[in-house]
Amino acid sequence: MGNQKKIVDRSKRSGPYADLGLVPAGKQSAEEQDVSRRNMLLGLGAVGVATMGGALGLVGFNNEARAAGTVPTGAAEHQWCRIIDLRACVGERKCVAACQTRHGLPPEQTWMRILSWQDEVGKEFFMPVPCQMCENPPCLNVCPVSATFRTPEGLVLTDQDTCIGSRACMAACPYEARYFNWNKPAETNRMPAPSPSTPEFPANQIGTVGKCVLCADRIPYANELPSCVEACPRAAQYIGDFVTDVAVNGRVTVKLSTFLRENNAVRFKEELGTNPRTYYILGNGQPLGGPMEGVK
Numbered sequence: 001m002g003n004q005k006k007i008v009d010r011s012k013r014s015g016p017y018a019d020l021g022l023v024p025a026g027k028q029s030a031e032e033q034d035v036s037r038r039n040m041l042l043g044l045g046a047v048g049v050a051t052m053g054g055a056l057g058l059v060g061f062n063n064e065a066r067a068a069g070t071v072p073t074g075a076a077e078h079q080w081c082r083i084i085d086l087r088a089c090v091g092e093r094k095c096v097a098a099c100q101t102r103h104g105l106p107p108e109q110t111w112m113r114i115l116s117w118q119d120e121v122g123k124e125f126f127m128p129v130p131c132q133m134c135e136n137p138p139c140l141n142v143c144p145v146s147a148t149f150r151t152p153e154g155l156v157l158t159d160q161d162t163c164i165g166s167r168a169c170m171a172a173c174p175y176e177a178r179y180f181n182w183n184k185p186a187e188t189n190r191m192p193a194p195s196p197s198t199p200e201f202p203a204n205q206i207g208t209v210g211k212c213v214l215c216a217d218r219i220p221y222a223n224e225l226p227s228c229v230e231a232c233p234r235a236a237q238y239i240g241d242f243v244t245d246v247a248v249n250g251r252v253t254v255k256l257s258t259f260l261r262e263n264n265a266v267r268f269k270e271e272l273g274t275n276p277r278t279y280y281i282l283g284n285g286q287p288l289g290g291p292m293e294g295v296k
Contacts, residue, residue, distance in 0.1 A: 091126035098231030132276030139169035
């Protein structure tokens with residue numbers, strides 16, 4: 001471990017496609033190929049607990065997969081989460097670029113950073129770190145004006161019109177997933193007027209704090225996925241719903257609870273009690289978050 005290099009952000013990487021443990025799109029049967037992308041995505045909004053059946057079975061999932069404590073509950077129709085398959089990620093940063101373009105972020109600011117490190121034999125690993133969408137977010141409790149809030153569907157958002165830029169939330173976030181708007185934002189790919197700034201699709205302002213919103217304006221993701229999920233050429237990122245027990249990445253649909261359990265999904269710094277809703281699948285022998293050296 002002592003010979004491992006410190007984590008750095010890489011601008012662009014390429015490499016072989018890591019085995020996802022799923023059937024590649026090009027090798028699916030004719031019947032599977034006949035299932036349209038639209039029908040696949042509509043599964044997130046159309047499949048209910050009664051039809052999927054197994055959603056409540058997630059209660060015992062924590063001990064087996066070291067990931068979820070209990071099934072998120074509430075009156076909301078959906079409970080969103082993100083899955084990142086590190087076996088497939090090679091650090092190309094297309095997810096980062098897509099997010100910047102869609103949300104008009106300046107070149108120096110991203111809402112997702114890509115950690116990179118090498119082991120003692122020179123093998124390089126990558127780990128995207130967006131907002132973890134914590135169930136117990138430290139950033140929420142320290143905001144002096146309550147600009148940060150959590151939706152009934154499990155998304156942590158920030159009201160740019162309320163934020164005063166105290167940066168207390170940045171100090172509280174153990175994932176370094178919040179960013180101060182020092183400069184005027186780039187032109188945002190927004191709908192024509194009167195498209196106002198909303199927490200789901202914020203118009204960033206100088207002197208406020210921005211963060212990943214998981215493209216909340218696209219909920220329920222029936223027609224479009226978050227831009228980072230759509231942009232990944234290796235289908236490493238998924239959007240999942242605990243209620244319907246479904247996760248999709250734009251190419252395949254999986255049963256969320258089974259996918260997390262069978263792939264030993266874990267969460268980043270879950271020992272802090274933040275209960276993040278971002279799950280990581282390892283498989284290449286890398287430690288989550290990188291080596292001890294250089295990791296905050």
